[in-house]
Amino acid sequence: MRYVVSASQRKMTYRIFLYPSTMKMVFLYSALVALMTACGSTGTSTATDTAAADTTSTAAVDRSPFDGNSALQLARQQCDFGPRVPATPAHAKCAEWLTTTLQASCDTVIVQQGTVTTGQGKPLGIKNIIGVINPDASQRLLLLAHWDTRPWADNDPDPANHSKPVMGANDGASGVAVLLQLARQLKAEGTSLGVDIVLVDAEDMGITDIEESWGLGAQYWAQHPHVAGYKPLFGILLDMVGAPDASFTREYYSVKSASGFVDLVWSNAAGSHFINEAGGAVTDDHVFINDAGIPCIDIIDLRSDSDTGFCSVWHTVDDTMEHISPITLAEVGQTLLNVIASLEQ
């Protein structure tokens, strides 16, 4: 299927909202943002009632389906440390656990320590935790998720909770869990592709309208890649990939910077949560990776029907494990397995 847009449709008409309660900048824009020539699947295969997502016919390697229950457990293990707010003991303990867990599945693990400046102008020590699979492979895929959690639940309906930390079952743990489980399955079943899993720190300490206060770990990594001259095929960021009713539309900056890779990923999508429609724009780690010259897309749960642009528990004290689904995690993980299979061909 090929969708051809008319010249008048190419004229983008933006409706831009700056939500006062939104700690990320979310621009909703009109449905006519048909920048892309959409090919392939619409990502509308039927939902499964198990945690093992549908596979598509693209798999080159006869692999096991992605195990969403195992990913769910990996999310729970992160939350068991408590909120992973930088410069707290829970954050330090989780960093050790992430390092050990990646070491079991990756050929090399690098813990990149650095100092960044927060939106409040204060220095902050960070750790980006990087797992490398097949270090000698020239064809490489970059996979990212942030592992820190937000220090303030400032979108909570109860103002008394605004100074409390976010547990980040969805906003933090979900993306990391999918990548940890993916590494396990690639270790068990092999891949010819080089894969770099970069768990970035300090994504979620940002201040509204100060773009550079978000994605501090990703900014640091972009300036200090773990390999000099690092050039993957492209990058995929996972953020908030666990909600049972998640909606993964095509995020605006991803399409703007890497539309062909958005096509590739959405045409390999597993399950009903990937929707082949234009979504909002989000300042997230991928923006800084793109700025550094590496095309990078964001698989992120975007809601056109909410005031914030995100799910209702976003940046509230209710971002907890009860609101995470192994089915959604499995669909995202399976999508990555399908993309990897397509790159192996």
Ligand SMILES: [Zn+2]
């Ligand atoms: Zn967040």
